[in-house]
Amino acid sequence: MNQSIKISFPKNISVSIKREDLIHPFVSGNKFRKLKYNLLQAKDEKATSLLTFGGAYSNHIAAVAFAGKEKGFKTIGIIRGEELASKINENPTLKFAKECGMEFDFVTRERYRSKEDLKFIADLKQKWGDFYLVPEGGTNDLAVQGCEEILTEADAQFDYICCAVGTGGTISGLINSALPHQKVLGFPALKGDFLQDEICTFVKNRNWELIQDYHFGGYGKVTPELVSFINDFFNKTKVPLDPIYTGKLVFGILDLIQKNYFPENSNILLIHTGGLQGVAGMNTKLKNKKLPLIQIHD
Known part of the structure; x- marks a missing residue:
């Protein structure tokens, strides 16, 4: 299910989220x-x-x-x-x-x-x-094959396909199934450039780029700024995000829009890859540090 985000963006840019997190209650995204x-x-x-x-x-x-x-x-x-x-x-x-x-x-x-x-x-x-x-x-060849099914004919309208990146399987599937006019942007949750080579083992197309600036310190690292962003986004859109992957992805996309990365009239699709089960564990850590908790329910 694609869900449009009701936020005003400059330059007539539109953003939708594909709610892959809703596929299954426990094996989501x-x-x-x-x-x-x-x-x-x-x-x-x-x-x-x-x-x-x-x-x-x-x-x-x-x-x-x-x-x-x-x-x-x-x-x-x-x-x-x-x-x-x-x-x-x-x-x-x-x-x-x-x-x-x-x-x-x-x-x-x-x-x-x-x-x-x-x-x-x-x-x-x-x-x-x-x-x-x-x-x-x-992530292996069969996983990439499964992820190639994320995009459907209805997604042909989008200019950019964006997802968080962990081991590289999801973005590889998206790269393989994206149409010639579409560019795939990946937002790694980890520091380092090693993912570039890993992804290249699964793809031949060159219609993609890794955006390395939104890992918030590395895998599993969460800042008060990120927690505040996730909670504010949920309050505005009712779309829950996790702090390891999708929170950083959405933060990055909205920041790039403000920085004029995307051309006028761009139509952007964000892939919500799930990960919400991990919020409970992260909230335990945040509570122990006396920091605000992540909100994913009303």
């Missing part, structure tokens, strides 16, 4: 898209278990846990940070995943960095048995 063909492939391979990776508040971990339960798979989450093993019930994401039946393997951050090494994968198979591997963030 890009996670639904990324898992669609991976789950079909796992079934084709007659796998009974899904194994994947993620951090303490990972949208991907929550989505895989629920999707696995819904589709009849055992799920295993390799979680970054040994200290979290004793804090499952204090962590909304991990608690939810556990309630969906996910089993956890908490590893050190150093070991977690080896998650793509063949030796690490072999060790996991020895411990957990055979499984279908879903990469961290869900």
Whole structure:
């Protein structure tokens, strides 16, 4: 569903949001898209278990846990940070995943960095048995295929397609399915230029650009300014945003409009990729720091 934002913009610029967050109550947004063909492939391979990776508040971990339960798979989450093993019930994401039946393997951050090494994968198979591997963030060729279905014929009217970027799968799908007159803009949640090369492994088109200026300090970093923006945006539009991805995306787009980045009469589509399950965990952090909380409900 595309939802227009009722805010006055200069130069006759229009902005709409594609509410991918409304696809599914628990496997929302890009996670639904990324898992669609991976789950079909796992079934084709007659796998009974899904194994994947993620951090303490990972949208991907929550989505895989629920999707696995819904589709009849055992799920295993390799979680970054040994200290979290004793804090499952204090962590909304991990608690939810556990309630969906996910089993956890908490590893050190150093070991977690080896998650793509063949030796690490072999060790996991020895411990957990055979499984279908879903990469961290869900990004692989099948995930990109799913994300290519985000845009429809009705979206041909837009000049710019904009999304937040984590592991690069969603923007790759958008790049592959965008029309020749459309430009795809990605807003990375992480610092660094490494995503450029990652995206290039999935795409051939050159109709895209990464806007690196709106990560607010890096992945998982949130400032009072960003929280205030998210809450103000919700009060004006009733569109909830998360602080890791979509909040930074929308902040960036509106800032670029004010800075005259977009030509007159531009028609912009923002992809709401979900991520709202992580707000509860972030609000716990903000509360502990005595900072304002993020509002996603009236």
